[in-house]
Amino acid sequence: MEPSVNARWVDAQVTEVSEEPFYLPVRDEVAVFEAAYARRLPVMLKGPTGVGKTRFLRYMAWRLGRPLVTVACHDDLTASDLLGRYLITGGETVWIDGPLTHAVRIGAICYLDEIVEARKDTTVVIHPLTDDRRRLRLEKTGELLVAPPEFMLVISYNPGYQSLTKNLKPSTRQRFVAIDFDFPPPDLEVEIVAHESGVDREMARRLVKLGGLIRNLRDAGLDEPASTRLLVYAGLLIHSGIAPRRACELAIAAPISDDPAVREAVLDLVATVFAE
Amino acid sequence: MLRSVLKRLRAPEPVAEQPGQHAVVELAELETVLALYVRALSAGSLRIAAGPSGTRSPATDGRAVFLPPALPARPSLEGARRRYRLMAAWAVLQARTGCLELAPLPPESPASALAWYELLHGEWVDRRLAREWPGLAPFLAELRREELVARQARRSASNGLAEQVLRHLLDLPLHPPAASTVTSELPPALLEGQVWERLLGALDGADPEPLRELALDLAARMLALEHPLDLPAYRARIRPELLARRPLFEAPELPDRPVGPTLDRPAARRGDPLVVEARSPAQVPQRARGSGRGGRHAVQLSLGDREAPPTLARLTPLSEAEKAGASLYPEWDCWSGSYLPDWCAVRETRARGGNVDLVERILRQHRPLVQHLKQQFEALQPERLRLTRQLDGDELDLAAIVEATADRRAGLSPGEKLYSRTLERERSIALACLVDLSGSTGAWIDDDPRNEQVIEVTRRALVFLCEALSVLEDRYAIFGFTGTTRKQCQIRIIKGFDEPYGAEVKGRIAGLSPGAYTRIGPALRHVSGILARQPARLRLLMLISDGRPNDFDGYGGRYGIEDTRRALLEARQRGLATFALTIDAEARDYMPYMHAHLSLGAGAASAYRERAVSHRMTTRVSAYAAVLSVCGA
Structure with missing residues (x-):
């Protein structure tokens, strides 16, 4: 692996939250999130847009002192976009980690924002990461990554405006601890x-x-x-x-x-x- | 006498004739926006409705805000809009703050106490409104000033104590607490017992409770008001008769269906789906004509037990004159177990046009729902797209491959999306909607608190259906049917398969009116014939009816049901998918026998909507049905 290329490609999505973001807890979400982190449970943030899901996550990343890898999901997002792919550079083929793989390697909090927007087959690749195996298999390189204890997977999901065709599959959603977000009091x-x-x-x-x-x-x-x-x-x-x-x-x-x-x-x- | 006439002749045209002077803003124009406004202010607990024509001020019963049907456009259209807005907000606040709980008002002098209370609580709500919704305060203050000026100009009623109190209160500013304001020249009656101080204190309070006590106090002092007090028009009146009606909205314990000298209940209890009531022919045209409320009570059904076997008249074939220009259809005679050939003459006509505004009004009133339905239908819209640059697909995407190869040659990373895929969209659905326009659709729906006529529900259903279908490319047609005897069965074309849904069709939907009888069989046969000729993979025939097959010449009861059932079977044999919707709670007694059906009754509809529209609307049939079912809700 050529580090420079790799770094260039994933850096954009990784943030070290160095200053405390402003966040006022509404209920027990901070304690719940910390408990989930300690027990290595993946978390789903549910709620309408603009109520502070992303802010909360930045706050938690700061609190837990972990880097945050954010992926804004869109309907063309493929499994390779998450896991990584071979790129050709100057006649040479180089494997480049995707953001999810990178987050697993460095033990970051990986945040898949609006996960339902992604293609259906994409969501399946996160399944083995969400149960107690916490493994990620890279088919193309034959590599099997085991997530370090610091790694955490978080998805966000807005039940409101998704159309009928875009709904989170039960097999996916039932792998997460769901924290509900609504407008603050x-x-x-x-x-x-x-x-x-x-x-x-x-x-x-x-x-x-x-x-x-x-x-x-x-x-x-x-x-x-x-x-x-x-x-x-x-x-x-x-x-x-x-x-x-x-x-x-x-x-x-x-x-x-x-x-x-x-x-x-x-x-x-x-x-x-x-x-x- | 003559002179005055001459004088009048010479007088200039009255100002009233000037354009704009009599301009009014009608509630209907603002209905949609105001409904949303009230919904927002009341957290969804209040709706709006037009009060009786001629009302100047709003009223509320704690469930709805009744607004004047029209306001003069003074000083401008915008002024009327603001006035409507203020009226609505005022009534919402009145309903929300518990001002409508009148319980402690006394039985001995209720009118006077109520009038005092209305006055005091009106002032209280004004102040509260200005605090709660400060954006409305300037306009409110303006109206109060106008009111005061108008009152001072009126000399006649100035001697009443209530009038004086009201003027003094109107003179106080809204913003600083009332108690801090010094007022001189008070009537002596108010200075005794610190009534005035108590009053000012209560006006600043957060609770209307002390106002009630004060009202009692003042009523006791004054015994009765000299004149009924004319309160500012922007305030919502307290109307005890409306409040008394409240339980009526909550518990739908309306008097049961009128049970006259009829025996239909025991018949239904016998559980025999075939025994249905047949109306005596004389009553039907009367009901069809009677569009007033009386129609509801005119629904007197008489027991149509297993009626007499065919009469002589029923066995006479149609004459040549009766056949002329008509399509002929057989009819199933359950008594003999055979078809009567060429028995019914069906003629097609265009449905008459009506006032398109009626449809536009329905759309205005139900805009969010229609919008929602359209969105739901969009989800059904199959995409017919050639999707290029796919990860997988039926064909290779040559352009992508060329590019990828070039990239590779250039030492770049080639793209992975090398396939293309075509999503098929076949225009392969045809829907024919057959609507009952018999006289019984002029009846009022008994179990519906809004007391609508069946035809109104039908009309709304059709509008919803057309709107929802306008986002799809499904071909559809709408036919109405009515008629008198087998010789004159009528099919009214409301929308042909090749007609666009536009002003003309809307007009015809608006113009739907109840006709005579419900001879369903021939109508079904005719329309299924038309539908079967449509080039489509899936052909749907949907029957919207208030249920009972019925016609003048013995087509009723079991005979009618059997023929209808037979006609539906024939349609299915032709490969048509059929389903029926009924707007009649009783239909569940006999409809299942004819067909699986859905009831459009008020309660069933909303339950169905919840289920179908939001979750299970996966097939076309259930989608259409869901659209139609929401019209009852």
């Missing part, structure tokens, strides 16, 4: 929005109130209602001097839905919470 969310965006408590409180109202539309035409992330974005715009109503229109109403009626209703809610 209002008090906590106020803290989060205030901290992340820099707006004052009062403004954060109103943003959170707006978020709460919009989330009531969850089953009425909105698949993914205003996430904490969107509230933070609106807060950032407000903090930079954009008028609150306009900021919410830009950061919340517009991204949330293309349905004109829903958008109009959201704008009405904005006008209800924020005066001109």
Whole structure:
């Protein structure tokens, strides 16, 4: 193996989390995650977009002092993309580890974000890593890797917007400890929005109130209602001097839905919470 | 007299004629958005509905917010929109804060206490609203100022104590706590016993409870209000009669189906699926005509026990005149166990068009649901794509191979995706939907709290179906059937196989109206003939009916059921897949005998929707059925 090529290829996905990321625990998720890590159980983070799944994982990687390998799954992601492949460099064939293989080798936390987006056959390659064998077989090189104790596999999964055809197979999902994520309770969310965006408590409180109202539309035409992330974005715009109503229109109403009626209703809610 | 007439003639045109002056904003235009708005504010617990025409102010019964059906567009359209929004928010807050719990109001002087309470709690809700939803506060303050000015301009009612209290309260600002505000010139009745201080204190409170006590106190002092107080129009009225209706929404213990001098219950209890009630012919046209609520009570069914064997009239063949221009079909005579050849004359006509707005309205009202259905149907959409650069596939992808070879020659890593694959999409499904338009579809659905007519449910079902199918390329047609006797069976074409779903078809769906009788057999035979000629691999025949086969000339009871069953069997023998949906709770007694079916009754529908639409909607049939079943929900 030629280290330079290898390093170049996988570096992009590996992060050493050196500074403590801001994360406010909602329930016992930190303790659960630590227990799972200690017992070498794979973890599944379930929940809608923008509620802090990725942030939580960065926080945990920092807490546990492990590097984090993140793979954003997409529908063209193949098993080779995870495991590695032979590349030809100057007439020579070189094996390059994929991010999963690399994470196993260095004992990192491997995070497969939105795993259902990946091709069905891809998810199967993680199976032997998730049970007590914790092994990874590289067919092409004939290598059999045994994961070190520090290695941990984490997947995220958003049950909300996946279509019927894209659902996690029971045989996959039942290999994980599932931690449910939902929008944080209002008090906590106020803290989060205030901290992340820099707006004052009062403004954060109103943003959170707006978020709460919009989330009531969850089953009425909105698949993914205003996430904490969107509230933070609106807060950032407000903090930079954009008028609150306009900021919410830009950061919340517009991204949330293309349905004109829903958008109009959201704008009405904005006008209800924020005066001109 | 004459002079005044002349004067009037000379007078300029009344301002009312100017365009824009009488412009109104109708609730229907804003319905979709307001419904979402109310849903969001009330965490999904309230819906909106139009109040009776002419109402100026909102009301709520704790389940729905009743809004005026129209508001004048003053000062502008946007102004009316804001007013609607404020009204809705006001009513939501009223329902949410427990203001509607009227229990401690006294029985001895209820009207006066209620009026006082309405006044006080109105002020309380105003303040609470401004705090809770500050975006609405400026507009609310504006309306309060307008209200005060209008009241001060009105001299006549100024002497009432309630009116004075209201004016004083309207004069107070919304924002600083009311208790800190000093008001002079109070009527002496309020200064005794610290009523005014208590009142101001209660207005700042988080709980409407003290207001009730105060209302009792004030009512006792005043005994009765001199005039019924005219409260600001943006506030939701307390309507005890609406609140009293609340349990009615919760427990569907409506009076049972009217049981007149009929014997159909014992018949059903006998468990004989073949004994169904046949209406006496005289009643049916009456029901068909009676579109009012009375129709519901007119559903008096008489026992059609095993009716008399064929009468002489039934054995007379059709005359040449009766056959002219018609397609002829046989009918199964269960009494003799044989077909009666060329027995029924079926004629096709285009369905009449109606007001397309009706369809648009359905779409507006159910937009999220329709959207959801479309998405679900998209999942059924097979992809017909030539997928290139695949990891596996039926063919080699030459372009990819050339590239990979070149890469390898160049010393680069060759691509791995060397195959191509074609996903087939055959346009091989044809759906014919046959809709019952008999007089009985004008009946009201008994077990449905909304009291809809069967035809309305049918119409909604068709709109949903068409919308959902518009995302697929399945070919489909919709036929309605009705008729009077075997000589005049009618098929109304609502949508032909080759017609697009557009304004014309929508108009025809809107124009559906109950006709006469339900002679299902010939209609089924006719439409299955049309369907069988469609080039498709899978042909589906779907029957939407309110159930009972029935016609004037003895086509009812067992005879009708047997013929319908036979017609469905024939369709299946022709290779058509058939299924039936009924909008009638009783249909479960006899439908299984004719066919496996799904009930469109209100309760069954929502349960079915949960199951079918979200999870098991894997086949076309169940998908169509699911679409239709949601219309009852």
